[in-house]
Amino acid sequence: MDVLDQQILQCLILDGRAPMRRIAEAAGVSEQTAARRYRAMREAGALRVFVNESALGTGRALWLLRMQCRPDTSSRLGAALAARPDVAWVAAHSGGSELMCTTTLPADAACGTGVLPRLSNSASLLSFSAYSVLHSYSGGPAEWSGFDQPLSSGPTSLPTGGQAPATVADEDRPLLGALRIDGRASISQLARELNWPTSRVATHLQALLDSGAVNVDVDVLLERFGFRASATLLLQVAPRHIRKVGEALAGRPWTSWVAAITGPANIAAAVTCRDTDQLFRFVTDDVGRLPGIIHVEILPVLTRLKQADTRVIDGRLEWPAR
Numbered sequence: 001m002d003v004l005d006q007q008i009l010q011c012l013i014l015d016g017r018a019p020m021r022r023i024a025e026a027a028g029v030s031e032q033t034a035a036r037r038y039r040a041m042r043e044a045g046a047l048r049v050f051v052n053e054s055a056l057g058t059g060r061a062l063w064l065l066r067m068q069c070r071p072d073t074s075s076r077l078g079a080a081l082a083a084r085p086d087v088a089w090v091a092a093h094s095g096g097s098e099l100m101c102t103t104t105l106p107a108d109a110a111c112g113t114g115v116l117p118r119l120s121n122s123a124s125l126l127s128f129s130a131y132s133v134l135h136s137y138s139g140g141p142a143e144w145s146g147f148d149q150p151l152s153s154g155p156t157s158l159p160t161g162g163q164a165p166a167t168v169a170d171e172d173r174p175l176l177g178a179l180r181i182d183g184r185a186s187i188s189q190l191a192r193e194l195n196w197p198t199s200r201v202a203t204h205l206q207a208l209l210d211s212g213a214v215n216v217d218v219d220v221l222l223e224r225f226g227f228r229a230s231a232t233l234l235l236q237v238a239p240r241h242i243r244k245v246g247e248a249l250a251g252r253p254w255t256s257w258v259a260a261i262t263g264p265a266n267i268a269a270a271v272t273c274r275d276t277d278q279l280f281r282f283v284t285d286d287v288g289r290l291p292g293i294i295h296v297e298i299l300p301v302l303t304r305l306k307q308a309d310t311r312v313i314d315g316r317l318e319w320p321a322r
Contacts, residue, residue: 016216045316051179073124137250146253166211234265241292
């Protein structure tokens, strides 16, 4: 993947449903070239655009799980976790014997529901820890942006909903289901698939986007774009500096997810750099200068098994079947 592919990816991160004409203008190429490059990256399993329900609107709490596994069972357990719809971002660390993932639980449910009781009874695990995500700094301008040539401008689309989190109505579930498969599906394509009038599709889709009930997300394998050093950072920070450190890390180009969590480490950050030397400089020269940091644990990612919503199989993002 070259610089042009990176520029197209940047446009999609800013607005996953931006018209190809606007993406082509931002990248400085023809619309046909931009469309051809996007199709090639999609077919190669390097990226996927999808629409997902906003976490705020689901009323579900986010948890970070860290699992020590028997080496001979970690790949099987990781695949089982990645197949669950309530589990996202599954990665193998520490030579493959350690797994980390995020999962959701109903906000008013006890911890005995969802994936947690299954882990408690799993013979594959030597131990595991569950950390509640207290505050997430990811999303919008806080997403990964460590490109070789950042765009000075591009298509943008920001939610304009009110303060209260919106929810997806039952009548819009079929529309959301189609958009989860292909977030860039056209209005006419969605109308044919759902057997809805195009006016209904356009109106309901715009309402979902404007209300903040859904997000347009991009799953991407950054190693396919030349960024091969990924790690999870677990930071122990003095309480009065947690907010400042979280906001600072979220604004760095190499982080894709930053959150305040419970447990011995109170901030978690997902980091992707071009190589280990750049990762080293980021941790020592950048993270090391932030106030209140007591301890940093670096967990290199050996293998990704799932991105936010997409399984990674044989080094490619697998699009769900229609």
